[in-house]
Amino acid sequence: KQEVTQIPAALSVPEGENLVLNCSFTDSAIYNLQWFRQDPGKGLTSLLLIQSSQREQTSGRLNASLDKSSGRSTLYIAASQPGDSATYLCAGGGPTGTASKLTFGTGTRLQVTL
Amino acid sequence: DVKVTQSSRYLVKRTGEKVFLECVQDMDHENMFWYRQDPGLGLRLIYFSYDVKMKEKGDIPEGYSVSREKKERFSLILESASTNQTSMYLCASSGWDSYNSPLHFGNGTRLTVT
Secondary structure, three states, rough: OOOOOOOOOOEEEOOOOOEEEEEEEEOOOOEEEEEEOOOOHHHHHHHEEEOOOOOOOOOHHHHHHHEOOOOEEEEEEOOOOHHHOOOEEEEEEEEEOEEEEEEEEEEEEEEEEE | OOOOOOOEEEEEEEEOOOOOEEEEOOOOOOOOEEEEEEEEEEEEEEEEEOOOOOEEEEEOOOOEEEEEEEEOOEEEEEEEOOHOOOEEEEEEEHHHHOOOOOEEEEOEEEEEEE
């Protein structure tokens, strides 16, 4: 059974700093690895999806990488801003019938301070 | 943009009541999901559906059922609500291509069972 771990559970950085969030998974037979952002009391917003055949994806100041052999993914945020403060979750997608069934980590709560 | 709409943001119900949580998506997505989110436990999959009238159990289906009579609508039913079902419930949808289709979430329904 897939298990997804995110360490640390919380992180505080000053504005402008570049940072890396970590995600590890136990089963390398994943279809994709997705990163989400969740603001307090809200649903999740999809940030990036990396297919199992890819090594990274980029969107603006965000870059996500995937290393299946080591069971790790990272989310790199460049030049962090206070508006980046949120909880970031990663999820590994595995095959179940015709739908992709995601296993989620418990998230890293990021605070970017002025 | 994909829009996933959950009918209620907050619900308070009594133990033993039958509870219906409704979710509608507007992107003609084949796959729809119900998760619950609890502190320290992360998101756990309750049920998912990959087509009209099709459903599969997720990791924690006990005490829940679902209905998908139309492609755009996926309902979660708590047959007899209990206090341990107090949680944040999140609906999500994705397209037919499990490799490439990110998950899109609604804003959640915070259910309290007293």
